[in-house]
Amino acid sequence: MTRLLAALVLCAASLHALAQPYPAKPIKLVVGYPPGGSGDFLSRLAADELGKELGVPVVVENKPGAAGNIAHEFVARSSPDGYTVLNAAPMAVNRALYQHLTYDPDKDFAAVTRIATGPTLVCVNNSVPVKDLRELIAYAKQNPGKLFHASAGAGSAPHLAAVLFESVAGVKFTHVQFKGGGPATQSLLAGDTQVNFATAPTVMGFVRAGRIRALAVSSGHASPAVPGIPGAEEAGLPGYDFTFWFGLFVPAGTPAAASRRPTCATKSRCREWMRRPRRRPRRSTPRSRGRPAIGRSWCATPARRWIDLPPVTQWLLVANVAIYLLEGTGMLPAEAFALWPPGGFESRFEPWQLVTYSFLHANTAHIFFNMLALYMFGGEIERLFGSRFYTQYYFAAVISAALCHLVVTALLGAPQVPMVGASGGIYGLLLAYGIYFPHRRVILLFPPIPMPARVFVFGFAAIELLLGITQTAAGVAHFAHLGGMLGGWLMIQYRRRGFPFRM
The missing domain is CATH 3.40.190.150 (Bordetella uptake gene, domain 1)
Structure with a gap:
């Protein structure tokens, strides 16, 4: 009971x-x-x-x-x-x-x-002899590993912001972990560490008091939450964008x-x-x-972020694979695009046909190169630009390559070559990668030599120019690739400064 x-x-x-x-x-x-x-x-x-x-x-x-x-x-x-x-x-x-x-x-x-x-702030101790972000990067390159950066622990926002900064800027700091942002900031104030990628609420009082210097915010452009401090791109480090x-x-x-x-x-x-x-x-x-x-x-x-590809890059990869398979099975003969006048690869194309044909046609070598470049570079550029501008950028490079191809063939009297549009778009992506991620390491397949992205991309451009000058008939394709880079460069200038034309 x-x-x-x-x-x-x-x-x-x-x-x-x-x-x-x-x-x-x-x-x-x-x-x-x-x-x-x-x-x-x-x-x-x-x-x-x-x-x-x-x-x-x-x-x-x-x-x-x-x-x-x-x-x-x-x-x-x-x-x-x-x-x-x-x-x-x-x-x-x-x-x-x-x-x-x-x-x-x-x-x-x-x-x-x-x-x-919000963004983090790139802060330095007052004893560090730098006044802006460019000087910090130059000083860090001259003294690799000698600058200590404080973080709130491995995996914290300050730590991840510092790792991304090192990758984009091509510098190396010595990481010092603390149990939180407060102790990390105290070490910066004491001079035990020299750099801190701090969240704004932690350090703004010390910045206003002049006890530490904030060189930039980690977003691409200035943040209204922290007025008076430039964005990373404005301070001289394009491609660096981190928020917590x-x-x-x-x-x-x-x-x-x-x-x-x-x-x-x-x-x-x-x-x-x-x-x-x-x-x-x-x-x-x-x-x-x-x-x-x-x-x-x-x-x-x-x-x-580093596993899934953004949507437009995914679609471009799928399109390349699908068209390669259709061509390989004979279901999509390349000559189908040579409509005016008939004659296959050596025919003269109308501009719209050349762009369409150039974007769609592929062979084994080009499909492999395009897919590899899209996977390695396209996703990063789309994350940086956003899908809309990335799409506009890619097709501007495609069209620029095709137009450059038309001009060169008219001047040289050489036959037109397919595939230049799609390859021009890829070269446009390579140029953007070299500009926005200049210090990322890129490895050539043959030979497998690691090199900074800027050296890789502009070395490619120099080779294309040399091949274009030394080859008359086949050289038009190399000039078209440079045309893709030119189109990409114009779009980057538009994004940075705003040219007087509308998309």
């Missing part, structure tokens, strides 16, 4: 708990960094605002270490009741940085909303109602903050994205 009564009491208590509206008790907001950094600052800001909106206390709990992995594991193993929330930067990249994660970034968490996003974000997560299996309330509360508070500019977070943009499907997409994007 006693056991029966105890069971009934337990069931009644459980039903009462289930009937309680969420939230019914304080919420714990866990952050993987110590006080003093942007993660802690944004967590306390979010806790204050969410507490006002939800009507219960939201308590921040710091669990620093291992670039946030200690906090990630703690929340992943917590009860999925909505009362333990994680504030974290991108977790998906940790798969590439740590061999043995004790949690799965995709399966162990449910994304609630993103609360802030922080988002709220709950353990997988958390009821939808428990994750929906923080989402709605965050969106409501963000709208109010955007109406009151003076109260925006220090140099970060409040941001809320609340639908679960969208949350999963922005969580996974950093991990997919």
Whole structure:
């Protein structure tokens, strides 16, 4: 009888708990960094605002270490009741940085909303003899490995921003890890480290006080969140673009109602903050994205960046493969495009036919080269330009190659050669890669010699010019390739300065 009564009491208590509206008790907001950094600052800001909106206390709990992995594991193993929330930067990249994660970034968490996003700042200690980004790059090249850069840990936003900077600029720093942005900034102030790719909320007070110098923001152009500091492209480093974000997560299996309330509360508070500019977070943009499907997409994007190709590059690769297979089986004879007048490869083409034929025709050597170049260079350029401008850029190079081909054949009286348009588009991509990623290492197949992308691309251009001059009939194709580079160069000037023509 006693056991029966105890069971009934337990069931009644459980039903009462289930009937309680969420939230019914304080919420714990866990952050993987110590006080003093942007993660802690944004967590306390979010806790204050969410507490006002939800009507219960939201308590921040710091669990620093291992670039946030200690906090990630703690929340992943917590009860999925909505009362333990994680504030974290991108977790998906940790798969590439740590061999043995004790949690799965995709399966162990449910994304609630993103609360802030912004660029990092390239900061230096006042003792470093540089005044701008160009001087920093030159100084780092003269002193490889002698500049120490502080980060909030392996995989943190400052660390990833520094790694990308090293890759694009062709320099090398010595990495010094700390448990968070606050200790990293203190080391920069003390002069123990010389460079810090810091999140803006962590260092803007010291920048305004003149204790450290901010040379640029890590986005391509200046950010309205940090006025007066140039963007990386404007400061002399095109191709460098890095932003960080922080988002709220709950353990997988958390009821939808428990994750929906923080989402709605965050969106409501963000709208109010955007109406009151003076109260925006220090140099970060409040941001809320609340639908679960969208949350999963922005969580996974950093991990997919170097795996998945952007859409236009994918379509170009598919088109090249499909046309190669159709030609190989005889279902798409090359002569089908030689419509005016008939005669196959040596016929004279109308300009529109030449562009179409040049884009579609392929043979084994060209299909391999085109696919390899698209895979190696096209995806990076599309991520840099965006799909729309990338499409315009590619076809501008195709058309420029075809027009250059027409002019050269008219001047030399040589027969027209197919394939120049598609190859011209590829050469346009090579030029963009050499300009925007000049220090990336590229390996030639024969012989396998690694070299900077700038040397690779402009060496290619010199070879094309030499072959074009020494060969009359076949040389028109080499001039067409240079025409593709010319078209790409004009488009880059348009993107940088805005020529007086419209797309």
